[in-house]
Amino acid sequence: MVLKKYKSHIMAEEIKWDLANPFLMDITVKADETDRLGHTNNQVYLKWLEQISWQHIESLGMDWPMHERLSRAMAITRTEIDYLAASYKGDELKLATWIDKSDLRLTSSRRFQLVRLSDNKTIIKAQSFYACIDLKSGRPARMPKEFADVHANAISAHGLKQ
Numbered sequence: 051m052v053l054k055k056y057k058s059h060i061m062a063e064e065i066k067w068d069l070a071n072p073f074l075m076d077i078t079v080k081a082d083e084t085d086r087l088g089h090t091n092n093q094v095y096l097k098w099l100e101q102i103s104w105q106h107i108e109s110l111g112m113d114w115p116m117h118e119r120l121s122r123a124m125a126i127t128r129t130e131i132d133y134l135a136a137s138y139k140g141d142e143l144k145l146a147t148w149i150d151k152s153d154l155r156l157t158s159s160r161r162f163q164l165v166r167l168s169d170n171k172t173i174i175k176a177q178s179f180y181a182c183i184d185l186k187s188g189r190p191a192r193m194p195k196e197f198a199d200v201h202a203n204a205i206s207a208h209g210l211k212q
Contacts, residue, residue, distance in 0.1 A: 065144065065170060068163050070209040072146030073106040077164075079141045089136035095174055099129065099162055102147045103178070106160075110200045117185065120194045124158060124180040131176040135166070142167045148208045152201040155192055156182050 077098060085091040107124075108114075117123050137143060145164045152158035162176040184191040193201070205211070 065146075065165050067146055068161065068175070069148045069150065071207050072148055072163070073102065073109065075102040075105060075145045075147075077143040077145055079137050079139050079143065081139045084139050089138055090141075090173075092131075092133075095131060095164070095176075096129070098145055098164070099147075099176060099178065102145050102162070103160060106147050106149075106204075107200070110204055112197065112200050116196060120196065121185045122182055122191060122194055122197060123185055124197070125183045126178050127157075127181050128179040129176060130178075131174055133174055135171050135173050137164075137166060137173050143173065148210075149201055149204040150177075150208065150210055152198070152205060154198040154202060156190060158201050 075098070079090050083090055083094040143164055143166055145162065148161050150159055150161045158180045160178050160180070162174070162178075164173040164175075165171065166173055181190050182193045182197065183189060
């Protein structure tokens with residue numbers, strides 16, 4: 051008799067997220083996303099953070115046409131990543147993000163948590179910091195009311211206070 055070994059999969063609602071009501075993205079690690087050590091390349095984690103950030107902010111109504119119309123964007127000024135475990139080709143992951151802070155004038159920050167579904171292990175925790183810039187000059191500029199409203203609503207949806 052041959053026993054088949056199945057991966058147990060954790061559902062998103064079973065994961066102990068760092069904050070409430072995360073925005074989620076599903077990921078399966080591809081072979082070309084690994085490095086010589088056989089685990090996910092650090093650059094790939096950054097790519098995933100950027101992808102989920104855009105997906106999240108667009109889901110909140112800040113699509114690219116709004117950015118262009120208002121001539122503003124939130125530019126990353128710093129990203130901190132804590133690598134807590136490795137992920138490998140074929141791993142199924144769930145990436146969560148939250149807008150956790152904003153002064154509603156110039157700056158905001160966003161947190162991330164990446165979990166492997168087979169064992170509920172947190173792979174990375176990260177935080178990115180942003181400044182609002184004018185798209186024409188690239189210089190810091192005050193957030194338009196539309197940006198401030200989206201940030202305030204997102205923070206509130208995660209049960210956080212400014």
